[in-house]
Amino acid sequence: MYRNQEKKRLSHNTMKAMTTIFDNITSPSQFWSFWFIIALLLHLLLKKILTKSKPSSPNTTKPPPSPPALPLIGHLHLLTPVIVTSFQTLARRYGPLIEIRLGASKCVIVSTAAVAKEILKTHEHNFLSRPEFGASEYFIYRGSRFVMAQYGPYWRFMKKLTMTRLLSPPQLAVSTAIRSDEIVKLVERIEASSREGKPSDMRLEFTTLTNNIISRMLLSTRCCGGKDEAKEIKELAWRINMLAGKLSLGDILGALKVFDFSGNGKKFVETLKKFDGLVERIMKEHEAAIDSGDEERKKDLLDILLEIYNDPNADMKITRTDIKSFLLDLFMAGTDTTATAMLWAMGELLNCPESLQKLRKEITSVVGNKKPVQESDLPNLPYLRAIVNETLRLHPSAPIIIRECLDDCNINDSLIKAKTRVLINAYAVMRDPESWSEPDKFLPERFLEGSHENIGSHRMEMKGQNFRYIPFGSGKRGCPGSSLALLVFPRAIATMVQRFDWKIGGDNGGNVDLTLGSGFAAEMATPLICYANPIL
Template identity: 60%
Template sequence: MATIASDIFYYFLFFIWLITAFLVHYFIKTIIKRTTPMVKAPPSPKALPIIGHLHLISSVLPKSFQNLARRHGPLMQLRLGASTCVVVSNADVAKEIFKTQELNFSSRPEFGSSEYFIYRGSRFVTAQYGDYWRFMKKLCMTRLLAVPQLDRSVEIREQELVKLLESVKTRAREGEAFDLSRGLTRLTNNTICRMAMSTRCSGTDNEAEKIHKVVKDCLMLAGKLSTGDILGPLKVLDFSGNGKKLVSALNYFDQLVEKIMKEHEDKASSGAQDLTDILLEIYRDPKAELKLSRNDIKSFLLDIFMAGTDTSSAAMQWAMGELINHPQAFKKLREEINTVVGPNRLVKESDIPNLPYLRAVIRETLRLHPSAPLIIRECAEDCEVNGCVVKAKSRVLVNVYAVMRDSALWRDPDEFVPERFLERAEERIGEHQMEFKGQNFRYLPFGSGRRGCPGASLAMLMMHPAVATMVQWFDWKVKDSDMVDLRQGSGFAAEMEKPLVCYPSMHLSS
C-alpha cells in the first residue's frame, strides 16, 4: 500500500509540474508575440491554450488537414501542442514550395525521433540541403538507383514475383485465404534486400526477415516519438520509453548490417554488384568526391528499407483493394493483359509500355493513396508564400493527399477512375512523362524537385508486374465481406487500416 501511495504522489507531482511547464511556455510565447511587430501570418483556426489545434485533428492526419484547409485556405498554420507547422493543400501553393522557392524549402527538419537515431548526421532522407545530401543524391541518380543498376537486378524482381505467385497458388488450391498485405510486403522486402545486400528471407539466418522486423519496429517507434513533438522540451524525458526502444532496435540493425558488410568485404570480387558493394567501393576509394563512413552506409541502407519496403507494398495493396471493389476495372485490366501478353506467361517489366490501362490503374491508385501523403520541408529564410509570411525554421507540410483530391483540379476526385489517365493520351504523352518527376503540381505521388523520391523508378518497376500478375492469374473474394475495407490507417502512414485478406481462386491453369 505504501508503494501504491508513493506512486500516486509521484504521478500527482509530475502532473502539476507538466501543467506548470505548459503554462509558463504558453505565457512566454504570448508575451513575445505581443512585443513582436505584426506580420501577415498564414490563417489559423481558433486554438485552445496549451493543446493548440489538437482538438481539431483526427487520427488520419492527411484527411484532417484537408478538412481544415477547406475552411481556412490552402496555406494555414496549425499548433499541435508545443509544435507549430504550416500546411499546404493545393497545387498552386505546392508549386511555390517545390519550384518557385525550391532552394528555400530544400531541407527537411529534424523532428520527433531524431535525437534517438544513432546515425544522426548520416541520414540521407532527412539531411540538410548541403554537400553530403548532394553527393548522396548524385550517387543515387548515377549508380545506386540508376537505370543500368535497375536493369541488372531485373532477374531478382522476376524471381521474387514468381515466389509470390507460387505461394498464392498454394492457398488457392487449398481453398484458404491469402494475406495480400503480408505477401506483398514480403515481395518488396525480399526484392530490396537482395538488391541492397544479396540476402532474402531464406536459409537458417533469415536475415531479410530480421531486417524487415527491425525496420518495422523503427518506423513504429519513430512515428510514436514524432507525435511527442507536442510536448516540446519535455519529450527528451522519454516518459513512454519509446526512445530507449528505438535505440535498442537501431543497435540491433547496426549489428546485423555490420555483419553483412563484413561478409561483402571478405567475399571474392565478382561482376555483379549490389548496393552494399557499391557503397563499400566508395568507402574504400581515397579519391572519392566525399568520404563515406560506415555509419553513412548503414544509414543509407536503413533509409532504403524504411522508405521503400512498406510504402511500395501499401501502394500495391491499395491497387488490389480498389480493383476488387471495382470489378469492371478489374475485368478491363485482365482483358488488356490477355490481349497484349497472353495467358501463357507472366507480365514482365518490358511489357509495361504496352499496357496503358495497367499504367493508368497504378497512377490512379497513387493519386488516391499516395505512399507519402504528407511531405515535410523546412523554410531556410523568412519568405512570402501565397501572400503570407512563412518564418525561417518553420516546418512546412505539403498535403499531397489533399492536392490530388482537389475538386478544382480533378473530376470526381474521391472516385477510382483509371480512365482519367487515358483521356487524350496521344496529346498528353509529355505530361505523363513528367508526372512522376513532380513537374505536374496537381499530381505529386513521389514529391517534387531536388527532394523528390529517388526510388520512384524502382517502386514503379515493382508495382506494375505484381498487380498485373495478381489480376492475370486469380479471382479474389474478400474474407468476411463483399467489399474491401478501404479506410486509411492512422498517423502519417499510407497503409490500410485493416490487412487485405482475400480468398484467391485460379483463373489460369498452372
C-alpha cells in the same frame, strides 16, 4: 463574429474545467501542481497579450491563418486519428495555407497545387531541407541519414550516387532477374494457398515480395525464406520505423520530451545498436567475399557502397556509418510504401470489376494468357499505367511531403519564417475538387490519352512537374526510388489480374473496406484477405 463566439466558448469551458480540478484537490502535491498549471497558463496568456499589443509595420506580411487554439495543446483537439483527412478538413475551412500548433510543435500545412508549386518550384531553393523530429536526438546515425539530411554536399553526393549508380537504369536492369524470380514466388505462394482452400493476406504477400526484392538487391539474400540475418534486418528496420514514428509524436511535448516518459527513446537506441552490429557483420562478410576474388559473384548495392567507401579518389569520402544509415533508409522507405500502394490498387480494382476486366482484356491482347507479364511489356499497357497513376493519386504512399524553410519567405501572401516546418498534404492536393472532377472516385480513365484531365507524359507525371499530381514529391528532393517502385508495382498488379480470379473474404458483402488507417501513413485500416482462383 464567429471567432468571438468561439473564444467565449473556449474561455467558459476552460474556467469550468479549472473549477472542477480545484474542487477535487486532495493532497499538497495536487495543490502545487494545480497552481503550477495556472501560472503556466497565465504566462502564456500574458505572452499572447504582449505579442498582440506590439505595433505592427504596415509592410509586414502576416503569418498564415490559424484556427482557434487551446492553451498548451494548441490544435490537437481538432485532429482525428487519420491525420491527412484532418488536415484536409481544416484546409477546407481556413484556407490552402494554414499554421497549426500541436502542443509545443508548430507547422504550416499546404493543401492545394498552387501553393505546393510555390514551395516545390518557385521557392524550391528555400525548401530543400527537411526538419529534424523527435527521433533525431536518439538517432545514432545522426548526420548520415540521406532521406532526412539537410540540403548540402553530403545530400547532393548521395543523391548523385543513388541516381547514377545504385538505382540507375543500368543497375536496375541488372536486377531484373531478381524481381522476376520474386514475382514467380509470389504466384507460387498464392497458388499454394488456393490449393489448400485458404485465403491470402495480400498485405503479407506484397510486403514479402518487396522485402525480398530490396534485400536481394542490397545484400544478395532474401528476407523471407533466406538467411536469418536478412530476416532479422527486416524485423529490426520495421521496429525502428515504428519507434521513430512514436518519438516524432513526442515533439508535442517540447522540452519535456528529453525525459523519455514512454521509454521509446531507450528502445530506439537499443534497436539501432542491434541493427548496427548486424549490418557491420554483413559488411565484413561482403568485404571478405570481395577480397577472395570470386569473379562469378554478382555485385549488389552493398558491394558498390563498399567500393566507394574504399575509393581514395571518390568525390566525397563516405563512412561505414553512412553506409549503414543508407541501407536502413532503403529498407524503411522501399518496402512498406510499395507494398501499400499495391494493396490499395488491388482493393480499388476488386471494388471496381469493370476496371479489373478492362485491364485483364488489355493484358490478354498485348501479352497473352500464358506468357507472364514482363517489365518490357509495361510501356505497352496504357490502362495498367492509368490504374497505377490513379491509385497513387488517391492513395499516395507518402501522403505528407515534409520540408523546412531556410529563410523567411512570402508564400501565398503569408510570411513563412525561417526554420518553420512545412507539411505539404499530397493527399489533399491530389483530391482537390478545383483540380480534379469527382476527386474521391477511382477513375483510371482520367489518365488515358485524350482525357480532359490527362496531365501530360508519364515521365512528367512521375517527376511531379504538374503540381496537382505529386505522388513522389517533386524537384531535387523527389523520391529517388520511384523508378524501382514503378517496375515492381505495375508488374505485380498485372500478374495478379492475369493469373487469378479473386473473391473477397470476410463478412463485408463482397466489397473491400477502403477505410483509411490512423496516423500519417494513410494505410488501409482493414486487412485485405482474398481467395484466389488460378486462371488456367
